[in-house]
Amino acid sequence: MNRSIARISSAFFALCFALLCVPRAAVAAPLWQFAGRTFAFTHVERSDSTLLVGIDDPALHRLFHALGAIVTWKPGARYVLIATGEPTIVSFAIGHRTYDIGPLAVRSKVAPVVRGGEAYLEFDALARSLGLRKIADGATTILQPQITNLDVRDEGSGMRVIARGAIPLEARLARASPRQMTYAFAGVGSGLLHLRSVDAGGLVAVEISQAGTAANPTTYITLDLDGSSHVAQVGSLDGRDIGFVIAPGSGEVAANLPPTLAHPRPAATAPPTPTPQVAVALRPPPNSELPTVSPWNRVANEPLATSPPVAEVTPAPLVSLAQIDAIQAQLTPDGVTLHVALTGAASFDWHHLRAPDNRFWIDLHGATLEPTAIPPSTSAPIADVRARQIDPQTVRIALSINGAHDIAVTPAATGVDIAVNGAPLLADISTAGTGVAGTGTPSVTLAAAAPVAGGDPNLWSVNPVAAYVPTNPRLIVIDPGHGGSDRGAVRHGVAEAVLTLDMAKRLRAILEARGWQVIMTRTKDVDVYAPYDTAEQELQARDNIANRAGARLLVSIHANAYINAGPNGTTTYYAKPIDEPLARDIQNELAAQVGTKNDGIVKSHLYIPLHAFMPACLVETAFLSNPDDFALLTNPAWRQKVAVAIADGITDYAGAPPPPIQPQQ
Amino acid sequence: MSDIRRSGHRSVARSRPNYAIPIIVLLLLAIGAGWWFTRRHAASPNTLTIYYTEMDGTTVKPWDVTLRPRPAGSTRAQWAHDRALYAALQAVVGPPADVRAVRFPQGTRVNDVAIHGSTVTVDLSKQVESQPGGTFGENAEFKSLVYSMTALPGISAVQITVDGARLPTLPGGHLELDEPLHRSDF
Numbered sequence: 001m002n003r004s005i006a007r008i009s010s011a012f013f014a015l016c017f018a019l020l021c022v023p024r025a026a027v028a029a030p031l032w033q034f035a036g037r038t039f040a041f042t043h044v045e046r047s048d049s050t051l052l053v054g055i056d057d058p059a060l061h062r063l064f065h066a067l068g069a070i071v072t073w074k075p076g077a078r079y080v081l082i083a084t085g086e087p088t089i090v091s092f093a094i095g096h097r098t099y100d101i102g103p104l105a106v107r108s109k110v111a112p113v114v115r116g117g118e119a120y121l122e123f124d125a126l127a128r129s130l131g132l133r134k135i136a137d138g139a140t141t142i143l144q145p146q147i148t149n150l151d152v153r154d155e156g157s158g159m160r161v162i163a164r165g166a167i168p169l170e171a172r173l174a175r176a177s178p179r180q181m182t183y184a185f186a187g188v189g190s191g192l193l194h195l196r197s198v199d200a201g202g203l204v205a206v207e208i209s210q211a212g213t214a215a216n217p218t219t220y221i222t223l224d225l226d227g228s229s230h231v232a233q234v235g236s237l238d239g240r241d242i243g244f245v246i247a248p249g250s251g252e253v254a255a256n257l258p259p260t261l262a263h264p265r266p267a268a269t270a271p272p273t274p275t276p277q278v279a280v281a282l283r284p285p286p287n288s289e290l291p292t293v294s295p296w297n298r299v300a301n302e303p304l305a306t307s308p309p310v311a312e313v314t315p316a317p318l319v320s321l322a323q324i325d326a327i328q329a330q331l332t333p334d335g336v337t338l339h340v341a342l343t344g345a346a347s348f349d350w351h352h353l354r355a356p357d358n359r360f361w362i363d364l365h366g367a368t369l370e371p372t373a374i375p376p377s378t379s380a381p382i383a384d385v386r387a388r389q390i391d392p393q394t395v396r397i398a399l400s401i402n403g404a405h406d407i408a409v410t411p412a413a414t415g416v417d418i419a420v421n422g423a424p425l426l427a428d429i430s431t432a433g434t435g436v437a438g439t440g441t442p443s444v445t446l447a448a449a450a451p452v453a454g455g456d457p458n459l460w461s462v463n464p465v466a467a468y469v470p471t472n473p474r475l476i477v478i479d480p481g482h483g484g485s486d487r488g489a490v491r492h493g494v495a496e497a498v499l500t501l502d503m504a505k506r507l508r509a510i511l512e513a514r515g516w517q518v519i520m521t522r523t524k525d526v527d528v529y530a531p532y533d534t535a536e537q538e539l540q541a542r543d544n545i546a547n548r549a550g551a552r553l554l555v556s557i558h559a560n561a562y563i564n565a566g567p568n569g570t571t572t573y574y575a576k577p578i579d580e581p582l583a584r585d586i587q588n589e590l591a592a593q594v595g596t597k598n599d600g601i602v603k604s605h606l607y608i609p610l611h612a613f614m615p616a617c618l619v620e621t622a623f624l625s626n627p628d629d630f631a632l633l634t635n636p637a638w639r640q641k642v643a644v645a646i647a648d649g650i651t652d653y654a655g656a657p658p659p660p661i662q663p664q665q
Numbered sequence: 666m667s668d669i670r671r672s673g674h675r676s677v678a679r680s681r682p683n684y685a686i687p688i689i690v691l692l693l694l695a696i697g698a699g700w701w702f703t704r705r706h707a708a709s710p711n712t713l714t715i716y717y718t719e720m721d722g723t724t725v726k727p728w729d730v731t732l733r734p735r736p737a738g739s740t741r742a743q744w745a746h747d748r749a750l751y752a753a754l755q756a757v758v759g760p761p762a763d764v765r766a767v768r769f770p771q772g773t774r775v776n777d778v779a780i781h782g783s784t785v786t787v788d789l790s791k792q793v794e795s796q797p798g799g800t801f802g803e804n805a806e807f808k809s810l811v812y813s814m815t816a817l818p819g820i821s822a823v824q825i826t827v828d829g830a831r832l833p834t835l836p837g838g839h840l841e842l843d844e845p846l847h848r849s850d851f
Binding site: 091571605624 | 720721722723733736737743757758759763767768770771775776798799801804807808834835837838842851
């Protein structure tokens, strides 16, 4: 008896031991199928027969990728956040059974847990939140992506039907008649199967049906029309959706057809009726006056505005550059003083941002940073000192300051002293200044900059130069956006870089004819700084040209673009308070003369106007991505209109150019 | 006369019940309840206001989202981080699909957020650099992000980094991103 008990006991413990030793992955390795591929999850847990999958599971990662979903989680985090491709944010809180799919709170069977530094989520909840339907098929479970949403809207001008799916939708015209249009969506199913009566805007009803197998479904959306309307437009706003616009009258399926409609994929399953041959009229290419050009070609055969040839004004060549030999820190009774040792002379401008930034930087122009100039170790209240050559002739020394402290910049014959007072300030303001340090004549002359007044929140984070006195008030700098290795936006082979250069040349001709001196930051399709440089190098090089020349104003010319054809119009952007009047005058003239939608002036944190000392703005003339705007942009006569309007805006702002300074006898 | 008055006073004093103790108790209870209520709500507000930019490229509109209640045991700093991360993710993903809004490039992820004083650093993934090429998108995207993050209590500035690194501007871009962005920049 005792022996039997002992045997049973040992067998029981052996069984328990064996169960404990079995790898977890081997306990449950069900097969799944998605988009024709079979796979198994390897990071799995089970709780009361509910499957949990680790978010680091390779198969789950591939599934997320296929669905365009993005997971945000790292060990120690309290939430697993998933941005689905739809897009919706799904948030799982570790230890909580309730999770959110967008605004919808849902309860899972098992709360998310963390095992070995990995979060495990209930797979049923995951599948639901990702728009996947689980369908058992023998030993395999099929994950069928769904059309998750069908929206019918009356937009006044017509009805719009929008379908959204768990995966990007591709529509194929399956059947067409004056009263009924049927579109097939291969690879997706739908739990929305029903007939929806509409009776508005020429749309009688919308019907959803499904055919095919669980692994290879096709969903059909049928639009019942009343005979007085037609499907005027089929397109996608973001690739995840398909929208149908129903408009009055009869007509062919027309504009904005996605490529899948023009070149439909073979249907995965047979449509309910044989597919008729439907004439699909794609919008013809815009009536462009441009020849087909490679992105690198300039716009050819276009007359420029006639004007007497004027020699291009170029910045004075640099004589010699000063050298920054050392940066030394010295403790003083009041705090810390940095001495920037200089051989030669350099002009400089400095900026100090108020709390919470507390950042300070000084740009030494016409100077190079010698390898010996190593930033010193820091002492409170300075948290960090950085020095770098931001362009071939400018060195920037930047300080991070702990808290608000008074900073004094004092030029000397041997360089520049930057004294940071150790006593914290209760309230500070953004300040700025300019000066010349070292011995000799600096190679770059800066315009005087006045410190900004405090209190105005609009001033404190922009390049804080409130007053500007141009050293050459007759000079206007035009910046044709992009160029060279940076093509800007490109559409149908037409590059923004080419168009902006053309408009800039036209503007130059007009301004010169009106008596202005003009510098263009580039006169060819080239990079201003260097091919394949950084955006900062490129943009700063353009600002440097205007800053060093002491120009009256700077206008940067661009063409806008977006991921879809919707946005259109003309906008003038500005950044600093002193930019706004210039931007407004230019935009007013553009609105009056060029015939695009007037999108007004917009304040933004743009590099070019921010880093220009003078009034500056950036004109986004029109949208390359919008067909109507594109037709205008590629029309030389319209580009000439733009140039005239900008020139008129400059005249409104600045008046007539001042008379040239006569050389002394 | 004075005796009568005195005795009358005594009689009134004897008949008045003693309210002092219950009033003090009720007052303490009210103060305690008020303190508990305000503390609870100040410590764990789970509704966040997120902004998106309309298709005109400039108009920002708010919408409210809800984060699960504060997990038990998380510190105030952790909760602030969780809220900021959720806000950044919502702002980058944008409003529901049927709302027309200017959205960040597809695939842009929020790697993490970090709060230092009144500045929140939002670390975005490289996909944010896949801009279509105009000022329109950049301005609208970052405007909505900055508005969303500065709607968080105590946050007034947003430092953008891309895969952990600060960058002066996006490649081929237009916006200056080296310094923290504020609402007043837009």
